[in-house]
Amino acid sequence: xxxxxxxxxxxxxxxxxxxxxxxxxxxxxxxxxxxxxxxxxxxxxxxxxxxxxxxxxxxxxxxxxxxxxxxxxxxxxxxxxxxxxxxxxxxxxxxxxxxxxxxxxxxxxxxxxxxxxxxxxxxxxxxxxxxxxxxxxxxxxxxxxxxxxxxxxxxxxxxxxxxxxxxxxxxxxxxxxxxxxxxxxxxxxxxxxxxxxxxxxxxxxxxxxxxxxxxxxxxxxxxxxxxxxxxxxxxxxxxxxxxxxxxxxxxxxxxxxxxxxxxxxxxxxxxxxxxxxxxxxxxxxxxxxxxxxxxxxxxxxxxxxxxxxxxxxxxxxxxxxxxxxxxxxxxxxxxxxxxxxxxxxxxxxxxxxxxxxxxxxxxxxxxxxxxxxxxxxxxxxxxxxxxxxxxxxxxxxxxxxxxxxxxxxxxxxxxxxxxxxxxxxxxxxxxxxxxxxxxxxxxxxxxxxxxxxxxxxxxxxxxxxxxxxxxxxxxxxxxxxxxxxxxxxxxxxxxxxxxxxxxx
Amino acid sequence: xxxxxxxxxxxxxxxxxxxxxxxxxxxxxxxxxxxxxxxxxxxxxxxxxxxxxxxxxxxxxxxxxxxxxxxxxxxxxxxxxxxxxxxxxxxxxxxxxxxxxxxxxxxxxxxxxxxxxxxxxxxxxxxxxxxxxxxxxxxxxxxxxxxxxxxxxxxxxxxxxxxxxxxxxxxxxxxxxxxxxxxxxxxxxxxxxxxxxxxxxxxxxxxxxxxxxxxxxxxxxxxxxxxxxxxxxxxxxxxxxxxxxxxxxxxxxxxxxxxxxxxxxxxxxxxxxxxxxxxxxxxxxxxxxxxxxxxxxxxxxxxxxxxxxxxxxxxxxxxxxxxxxxxxxxxxxxxxxxxxxxxxxxxxxxxxxxx
Numbered sequence: 136x137x138x139x140x141x142x143x144x145x146x147x148x149x150x151x152x153x154x155x156x157x158x159x160x161x162x163x164x165x166x167x168x169x170x171x172x173x174x175x176x177x178x179x180x181x182x183x184x185x186x187x188x189x190x191x192x193x194x195x196x197x198x199x200x201x202x203x204x205x206x207x208x209x210x211x212x213x214x215x216x217x218x219x220x221x222x223x224x225x226x227x228x229x230x231x232x233x234x235x236x237x238x239x240x241x242x243x244x245x246x247x248x249x250x251x252x253x254x255x256x257x258x259x260x261x262x263x264x265x266x267x268x269x270x271x272x273x274x275x276x277x278x279x280x281x282x283x284x285x286x287x288x289x290x291x292x293x294x295x296x297x298x299x300x301x302x303x304x305x306x307x308x309x310x311x312x313x314x315x316x317x318x319x320x321x322x323x324x325x326x327x328x329x330x331x332x333x334x335x336x337x338x339x340x341x342x343x344x345x346x347x348x349x350x351x352x353x354x355x356x357x358x359x360x361x362x363x364x365x366x367x368x369x370x371x372x373x374x375x376x377x378x379x380x381x382x383x384x385x386x387x388x389x390x391x392x393x394x395x396x397x398x399x400x401x402x403x404x405x406x407x408x409x410x411x412x413x414x415x416x417x418x419x420x421x422x423x424x425x426x427x428x429x430x431x432x433x434x435x436x437x438x439x440x441x442x443x444x445x446x447x448x449x450x451x452x453x454x455x456x457x458x459x460x461x462x463x464x465x466x467x468x469x470x471x472x473x474x475x476x477x478x479x480x481x482x483x484x485x486x487x488x489x490x491x492x493x494x495x496x497x498x499x500x501x502x503x504x505x506x507x508x509x510x511x512x513x514x515x516x517x518x519x520x521x522x523x524x525x526x527x528x529x530x531x532x533x534x535x536x537x538x539x540x541x542x543x544x545x546x547x548x549x550x551x552x553x554x555x556x557x558x559x560x561x562x563x564x565x566x567x568x569x570x571x572x573x574x575x576x577x578x579x580x581x582x583x584x585x586x587x588x589x590x591x592x593x594x595x596x597x598x599x600x601x602x603x604x605x606x607x608x609x610x611x612x613x614x615x616x617x618x619x620x621x622x623x624x625x626x627x628x629x630x631x632x633x634x635x636x637x638x639x
Numbered sequence: 640x641x642x643x644x645x646x647x648x649x650x651x652x653x654x655x656x657x658x659x660x661x662x663x664x665x666x667x668x669x670x671x672x673x674x675x676x677x678x679x680x681x682x683x684x685x686x687x688x689x690x691x692x693x694x695x696x697x698x699x700x701x702x703x704x705x706x707x708x709x710x711x712x713x714x715x716x717x718x719x720x721x722x723x724x725x726x727x728x729x730x731x732x733x734x735x736x737x738x739x740x741x742x743x744x745x746x747x748x749x750x751x752x753x754x755x756x757x758x759x760x761x762x763x764x765x766x767x768x769x770x771x772x773x774x775x776x777x778x779x780x781x782x783x784x785x786x787x788x789x790x791x792x793x794x795x796x797x798x799x800x801x802x803x804x805x806x807x808x809x810x811x812x813x814x815x816x817x818x819x820x821x822x823x824x825x826x827x828x829x830x831x832x833x834x835x836x837x838x839x840x841x842x843x844x845x846x847x848x849x850x851x852x853x854x855x856x857x858x859x860x861x862x863x864x865x866x867x868x869x870x871x872x873x874x875x876x877x878x879x880x881x882x883x884x885x886x887x888x889x890x891x892x893x894x895x896x897x898x899x900x901x902x903x904x905x906x907x908x909x910x911x912x913x914x915x916x917x918x919x920x921x922x923x924x925x926x927x928x929x930x931x932x933x934x935x936x937x938x939x940x941x942x943x944x945x946x947x948x949x950x951x952x953x954x955x956x957x958x959x960x961x962x963x964x965x966x967x968x969x970x971x972x973x974x975x976x977x978x979x980x981x982x983x984x985x986x987x988x989x990x991x992x993x994x
Contacts, residue, residue, distance in 0.1 A: 165810065166810075166813075167770065167809065167810070293836065293837045296838070297837040298662075300837060300838050300840075301840075313835050314830075317833045317835055318810065318811055318833040319812075322810070323810055323811055323833060323834070499810045499813065500809075526808075528770065528809045528813075529769070529771045529808060529809075529930075530769065530770040530771040530772075530808065530809050530814075531770070531813070567898075573898060574876065574898070574899070574900065575876075575897050575898065577894065577897045579876070580929060580930075581807065581930070582930065583769070583771055583808060583930045583932065585927060585931070585933035585936075587875075587927055587930075591875065607875075621807075621808065625807065625893075626894075627897055
């Protein structure tokens with residue numbers, strides 16, 4: 136097989152991988168059951184895996200698959216980046232003509248940033264913090280799809296339909312379309328997420344950086360790429376330019392991550408930067424770039440992280456843990472810091488959650504929202520239950536099914552139904568029967584526990600027209616309440632509900 | 640040597656403008672007049688011609704004790720409950736097989752052919768309120784009852800039978816699965832329909848006493864036949880959820896309904912006017928409804944009630960709980976509006992025991 140065919144194969148794998156990533160994304164939008172391996176891209180990700188295991192100080196069996204990626208990298212280098220990674224593929228496909236020229240103006244020393252980010256993230260993890268996993272590439276693309284792109288897409292479909300449905304001759308076609316997609320691909324409830332703009336800005340910002348250099352993110356910033364790059368330095372087989380080289384730099388021109396050092400004194404491919412895309416091999420005129428067995432580690436590059444820099448990163452990680460850990464928002468009890476069902480201690484949760492946002496995507500009611508500062512900056516983009524947005528469905532265990540790190544435990548339905556995520560309490564100054572003598576008690580109707588956790592008592596009230604009538608007034612039975620929040624969600628009061636769930 | 644783009648900017652803008660203008664025109668012209676109850680009635684009720692006690696306008700404020708109950712007795716040839724001779728106004732069937740009692744109840748009303756003509760597009764609206772519990776918990780309508788109705792509609796020549804509800808707990812798809820209704824309907828040849836939020840539209844309620852407008856799923860009003868199939872169960876604010884309450888599943892904003900639930904359910908009933916109501920009392924939920932979850936609150940009654948009159952069906956169902964129609968606010972309100980009768984003594988009730 137020629138290098139050109141190998142490159143074709145790589146491109147095919149890349150497209151297939153991207154398509155399967157997207158299919159898996161759509162497979163678990165607001166569903167109650169997740170197919171097995173729906174989180175496979177996270178489970179293959181050694182950066183998240185290492186971080187979560189370091190921080191939570193446990194072996195996480197689900198992450199064993201990450202060893203496959205590590206193994207492949209130790210054999211042949213960053214195949215993950217060039218063949219599998221959905222963000223990497225996207226950044227490869229979005230390329231700008233002038234990017235190569237502009238990249239030449241950027242000092243290769245900037246490549247250090249990704250190693251520093253990796254070292255700091257892992258140092259932070261070592262001391263129990265996973266905040267920097269927000270920069271995991273799979274998490275970035277998944278979070279953006281979850282909170283920004285998919286809701287936007289669904290909103291577009293719904294808006295177009297709202298316009299088209301009144302056109303009577305179109306409705307059979309729309310009904311046919313709906314019959315196929317609604318409830319399978321497009322959820323019934325329109326999702327909406329807080330901070331979608333910020334999350335989208337990060338993602339599209341990373342793509343825009345491609346204007347400056349091809350695969351800018353992969354070259355300079357990606358902590359996962361940095362980890363795999365370090366492993367590639369000791370990979371068994373590395374791309375090597377042979378003696379037939381005329382230094383025509385054709386390889387350097389086509390190399391998207393810019394992994395070829397064109398210094399005439401030392402013309403070589405840097406294994407740590409190479410994404411095994413095979414473009415150089417397919418384009419080499421003399422055809423003398425090939426993989427060679429190497430047992431000694433690759434040469435040190437000028438931008439490699441030095442011992443001093445590594446210690447600096449370690450120190451930053453430690454300082455980060457201290458600063459994040461003394462964030463008042465984290466230390467204080469926060470009534471709105473309601474975690475998904477079965478989550479144990481807050482500290483353990485923050486040390487296990489990889490910020491992947493899959494729980495938010497699968498939650499059928501979109502109750503799970505990315506945190507901003509509710510758990511301190513340490514808890515940025517971790518999931519919170521926001522009952523006014525969505526309740527925790529009494530018939531659902533979906534979040535635990537998709538959590539790759541087990542931060543949200545996988546529970547049986549019976550077990551989940553006993554998990555207390557908070558406690559509801561009623562504001563009698565706002566509740567309609569209490570404050571205004573009006574009939575309501577939606578909360579009691581919605582309460583899903585077999586013995587209702589909301590008790591009704593009848594009271595005589597005088598209404599606005601002076602007539603005496605009887606209303607039922609709700610009160611919460613705290614020992615029965617599991618904090619699912621369906622009462623708060625459906626409370627018909629405008630704005631904030633008169634019954635609210637507080638963290639318990 | 641710049642390559643000519645396939646579309647010049649000018650052509651593109653022209654094309655876009657033309658298409659937009661066309662779309663704008665199209666969305667203005669063929670808009671149907673808002674469906675009114677008379678539309679719904681003529682679409683749904685006319686071919687079946689029920690012995691309705693409510694046909695014709697009833698003066699507002701008709702007292703419940705002197706309603707137009709002459710109508711049902713007049714229209715039914717034989718006021719005595721007789722098993723075979725004439726169609727019953729209300730059928731109550733007991734028996735261990737939910738499919739058999741459902742069939743018997745519809746037969747007693749004159750058979751499904753009295754409701755379904757060839758080519759009909761039928762909607763069945765069960766109560767699939769949550770995705771929490773399987774059917775044994777009596778929180779969702781019995782799947783066999785629903786499946787049997789689907790079969791009967793298809794046997795009677797219906798072109799399509801869709802089954803739908805909009806659960807408040809969980810998603811439609813998950814609730815369809817948990818309730819067992821999804822499987823039963825698909826086995827019978829019907830289709831489970833997920834109600835589409837963008838399709839709801841505001842419709843006037845001409846007879847509405849408290850609400851005069853509601854955002855409703857249009858298919859419910861446009862279908863050839865709507866079969867309302869509630870399960871009889873306990874309910875916090877209304878005491879019982881039956882046929883009238885079950886109609887809340889076809890509207891979007893249910894929060895506002897609760898502010899004056901009884902009258903607003905009656906108002907909604909006046910708009911929807913289901914031509915056939917089949918109440919599932921195979922199992923009933925006697926407490927902690929409508930969500931349930933405790934088997935000790937469930938009673939097995941092996942009963943199905945059917946009538947063209949949702950008020951009468953509801954009024955009869957209250958007796959299963961030791962109550963009467965006037966105990967339930969929305970049944971009283973519906974009767975007050977002349978939407979049906981809750982005077983069970985005045986109607987032809989056929990009670991059948993399939994032992």
